[in-house]
Amino acid sequence: MSAPSRRTGSLLLLWLLGWGVATSGVVAAPVPLHVVGNHLEDSAGHRVRLQGVNLPSLEWSEAGDHLFESLDVAMEGWGARLIRLPLSQDFWAGQARGARSREAADAYHTRVDRVVRRAADRGSYVVIDLHWSDGGVWGEHVGQHAMPDDNSLLFWKEAAARYANNPAVLFDLYNEPHDVSWEVWRGGGMVQERNSDPSRGLSLSYHSPGMQALLDAVRGTGARNLVVAGGLNWAYDLRGIVEGHALADPKGQGVLYATHLYPWKKDWDVHVTPVIAKYPVFVGEAGTKPWKPGDPPHENVYTESWAPRVIDYIEGHQLSWTAWSFHPGASPCLISGWDYTPTPYWGALVKSALAKPAQGVRPPPGAR
Numbered sequence: 159m160s161a162p163s164r165r166t167g168s169l170l171l172l173w174l175l176g177w178g179v180a181t182s183g184v185v186a187a188p189v190p191l192h193v194v195g196n197h198l199e200d201s202a203g204h205r206v207r208l209q210g211v212n213l214p215s216l217e218w219s220e221a222g223d224h225l226f227e228s229l230d231v232a233m234e235g236w237g238a239r240l241i242r243l244p245l246s247q248d249f250w251a252g253q254a255r256g257a258r259s260r261e262a263a264d265a266y267h268t269r270v271d272r273v274v275r276r277a278a279d280r281g282s283y284v285v286i287d288l289h290w291s292d293g294g295v296w297g298e299h300v301g302q303h304a305m306p307d308d309n310s311l312l313f314w315k316e317a318a319a320r321y322a323n324n325p326a327v328l329f330d331l332y333n334e335p336h337d338v339s340w341e342v343w344r345g346g347g348m349v350q351e352r353n354s355d356p357s358r359g360l361s362l363s364y365h366s367p368g369m370q371a372l373l374d375a376v377r378g379t380g381a382r383n384l385v386v387a388g389g390l391n392w393a394y395d396l397r398g399i400v401e402g403h404a405l406a407d408p409k410g411q412g413v414l415y416a417t418h419l420y421p422w423k424k425d426w427d428v429h430v431t432p433v434i435a436k437y438p439v440f441v442g443e444a445g446t447k448p449w450k451p452g453d454p455p456h457e458n459v460y461t462e463s464w465a466p467r468v469i470d471y472i473e474g475h476q477l478s479w480t481a482w483s484f485h486p487g488a489s490p491c492l493i494s495g496w497d498y499t500p501t502p503y504w505g506a507l508v509k510s511a512l513a514k515p516a517q518g519v520r521p522p523p524g525a526r
Contacts, residue, residue: 188283190325191384193412196438198384198478208283208478209512210240212443213273214488217244217289220254220266223485224496229276231498232484237512239282242442242480243273244289244333247313248300256297267320278326285386285442285480286317287330293351294364305342305349305366306332314375322381330386330442331372333393334418340398343390344370344405370405377409386440388416393442394423396433404437414478416442419471420490421464426471434475441479444468445490446504465507473511481508 191198191206198206211232215223232238248254252263270286277284293299294307310332321327335343342349346368353361367375369387376385387405389396399415407413415437417430433439446464472479481504482488486495492505500506 186281188278188281188326190323191283191411193384193414193438196434196436197476198414198438207476208240210238210242210282210480211236211484211492211508211512212242212244212480212482214244214289214483214485216249216266216269217246220249220262222269223487225269226272226276227496228484228498229273233277233280233282235498236509238480238484240285240478240480241273241277241282242285242287242330243270244287245270245317246290246300247288247309248290248292248297250313250317251296251309253292253296254300258296271320274321274324274326278324283326283328285328285330286321287333287386287442288313288317289333291332293362299362302334303349303362304337304351305335306369306372307349307364307366310372311367311375314372315379318376318381318383319379321383322379323383328384328386328414329376329381330388330416331369331376332388333442334388335369335390336392338366338390340390340401340403342366342368343398344368344403346371373405373407373410373413377407382410384411384414386414386416386442388418388442391423391429393418394420395429396437396439397429399433399437412438414438414440416440418443418482419468420444421446431475434477439475439477441472441477443482444472444479445482445492447490448502462503465503469507469511 189200191200200206213228213232215225229241232241246254249266250263252259254262274284288306288310290301291303291307291310293303294309296309318329338349346366349364349366350360351362373385385407390398393416396415396417405413415433417439419426419441430439481492482490484492486493490504491501492508493499494501494505500509
């Protein structure tokens, strides 16, 4: 191997300074990963599987709730090597109140930067997840929607440029698309969201660029980072991926297709399993909780039987995954409070699963 060029050495030094990678030899920095067939590999051809948790709150709070303390506990106490970080495009743009605030945007970016650096210091990866959007109107309708809107393109042009080719960062294009066709999912179109009461008609109508346009926006910045694309039915159903609606990614490291597994999502072998043989599938969310009076009827399941079944499914198919959620107020919860006690069944089971190395594959550098 030839000695690195002066330019290569300078770029490496800048990366180390900019992202605070640990150089003590205790924890290795995350290495670039790419899709090969239906799984992830590092540059040496070793198969890699990532496991971790969702760390919510930056989608509803500009400052986050116990953000960095929770991040440390998730990595150091629970062994998470992948953090899915839900964000809001309005906070990112400093437009949460409908008026541009450069200061608010900068502060939000800095918090996300700190999460990425802190994770990379411990050999962990971060999924930047566009979780909340606004139906195409800054500062209005802010929350979870059926599809990304045209403002989502602006989010990805900025966010992808900021973290372009950082090996610790993956991009989750949009959280839980739903109630559109696969044609609109991929290629975009008008989206009409309806009220829960059909007699009230439409609640919101907006244009969505579609998932391919978001991916193209990311690649247009020069970012080759791994990308995550959630399927339909609230990122559960992946059948369209094997029916001609997979995304084209000739300029990147590949696409993982995300499924979110909850007790009311039935027939995994119909909606998810057929895709696993051909494409890399990432369980972006999974979770359950004890049912109590007043909960929706479809959540009336036995947590103690469902929880191990979903872990067995993930392990059996050797999938990367992040459990929902490492926050005591975002159900189904992994922790019961800010003392980080695992919740019965779900939290305890996830903590135990994360403590074990991924079966049959090489863990990412830095995993202990």
